[in-house]
Amino acid sequence: MNKNVAIVTDSTAYLPKEERERLSIYMVPLSVIFAEKTYKEELELTTEEFYKKLEGAEQLPTTSQPSTGQFVELFTDLKKQGYQQVVTLHLSSGISGTFQNALTAGEMVDELEVHGFDSEIACYALGFFVREAAQLALKGAGVSEILTRLEEIKATLKAYFMVADLGHLHRGGRLSGGQLLVGNLLKIKPILHFVDGKIVPFEKVRTEKKAIDRILQLLDQDLRSDGRYEVTVIHAMRPEAAEQLAADIRENYDNVVDVVISVFGPVIGTHLGPGSLGISWYKQAEA
Ligand code: MYR
Structure with a gap:
């Protein structure tokens, strides 16, 4: 069965899981690295656990963007579910390679149109864009209507x-x-x-x-x-x-x-x- 547009984001929107589930939002996590051990945020390290770990850390952590492969895996799954189009929204490409990796992955999955949106921001401000995109997709809006609204949001x-x-x-x-x-x-x-x-x-x-x-x-x-x-x-x-x-x-x-x-x-x-x-x-x- 063909499905409407899938909405994908990354973990730095910090949209609670229940909100993502309610709005059918798919999420790819970024990671934090503490002393060579990598944790996918939310999935393997909660916000509370992170700040607690930070207090006792001898060496400060670093971060990494999701790999192209993580996006290819999700996009392939979305295609199997019946989606033909995706709008993938990410934290600013000026501070992370996440957006670029999502675009590269989009080109690697056949018969799936992947449209990227660079929020030029992060955190729940990115979440604002994602929530509206998802609400529109659930109402049956197409990609161009969704992207137009996202540009309007960016303007204010x-x-x-x-x-x-x-x-x-x-x-x-x-x-x-x-x-x-x-x-x-x-x-x-x-x-x-x-x-x-x-x-x-x-x-x-x-x-x-x-x-x-x-x-x-x-x-x-x-x-x-x-x-x-x-x-x-x-x-x-x-x-x-x-x-x-x-x-x-x-x-x-x-x-x-x-x-x-x-x-x-x-x-x-x-x-x-x-x-x-x-x-x-x-x-x-x-x-
Ligand atoms: C990566 O490793 O790719 C992630 C890099 C994340 C950089 C975060 C820099 C701070 C962003 C502040 C956002 C404030 C939004 C209101």
Whole structure:
């Protein structure tokens, strides 16, 4: 039996398993490597286990993208299930080779059309794209309708975040334009964001409180305009801070449809470190 479009993503969307199952989303995991032992995130290492392991680690972990073979295996299975088309959405190609490997795999599986979407972001902000793509696919939308909506989301999506210790990002080599911050590591709490798929400093502030206030100000500028918004507060071992931010946002804005509390899971946590916080939002489609 022919099936509609399959939606594939990777583990760094940190979409809970129940949500993926409800929306028929397929997931390929990235991995964390601790002292030469490789763990597929979520499947072999939960977020809680990761941060606990990090505390006691003598050597800091590294990460790796899924192999082309992992994607070929999933795509072949989707073809067997009766899918003829796939939309595969991934963390930014500017920080990981995951997207490229998915595209390469797509070319290796005959009689299956694989369309890639580079979210140019990661974490639950990537999840925003994936959720909408899956909802549209379940309603019977075709690839071009799905890709058009994904571009609309990209046009309104914002994400700002900050880390407790910039050393993790420097070590992993994922901070662009951060040279000026190096000598200043301890004295500043830069707000970070993505430009053209790469992480760059947005503004330098001196305290976490000032950084949070500035991100909330940016959120406020958008939320004061027309439209309904989806918001996520993302955290690395900061559940209370995330709950508080989410509660404040829910209380202050009637046009926020939902505030999801989400995580910087193992792979992203390897590059950001514990204590990181971020907020992302986008505008829902006009009814
Ligand atoms: C790999 O090994 O391919 C994975 C590399 C992941 C780099 C992650 C860098 C930090 C991303 C922060 C995302 C914040 C989203 C709001």
